[in-house]
Amino acid sequence: MIRLVCRVECGEGDASRWLPAFNAAYSRKAGMPLFPGSLNLALGATFDWFAPEIARRTIHFDHAEYSGERDILLATAARDRSDPWVIEVIAAKPLRQSFHLVDGSSVIVELPDPPYGTDQGTKMMP
Numbered sequence: 001m002i003r004l005v006c007r008v009e010c011g012e013g014d015a016s017r018w019l020p021a022f023n024a025a026y027s028r029k030a031g032m033p034l035f036p037g038s039l040n041l042a043l044g045a046t047f048d049w050f051a052p053e054i055a056r057r058t059i060h061f062d063h064a065e066y067s068g069e070r071d072i073l074l075a076t077a078a079r080d081r082s083d084p085w086v087i088e089v090i091a092a093k094p095l096r097q098s099f100h101l102v103d104g105s106s107v108i109v110e111l112p113d114p115p116y117g118t119d120q121g122t123k124m125m126p
Contacts, residue, residue: 004047004087006106007042008041009103010040011038016036026061029065029066033092035090035091035093040087041086043085057111
């Protein structure tokens with residue numbers, strides 16, 4: 001298991017605009033319904049989606065699958081962010097309200113080990 005120590009950061013509200021448009025496709029890929037918004041979490045360093053220990057835990061979501069502009073890596077951020085130390089977390093419920101989070105709150109995100117013998121990564125857990 002990988003544990004990421006993060007700090008809640010203010011977002012721009014982009015996910016609340018684009019996620020409703022693509023919610024059906026994202027929900028299918030994630031295997032659960034999704035709240036139309038995200039939680040931005042800042043890490044202490046750049047998050048390398050292509051590091052072997054991360055790549056085996058991610059699900060590639062090609063832009064052609066959801067008619068979007070870019071590919072997405074689920075465990076859940078766009079890979080071409082201008083701030084690669086920030087991850088965007090999407091879930092079935094509003095995370096800020098559900099866990100009483102505010103900007104600056106400390107959060108630990110756990111990325112479980114993928115099932116043995118797979119390279120598909122892990123599903124997001126509600």
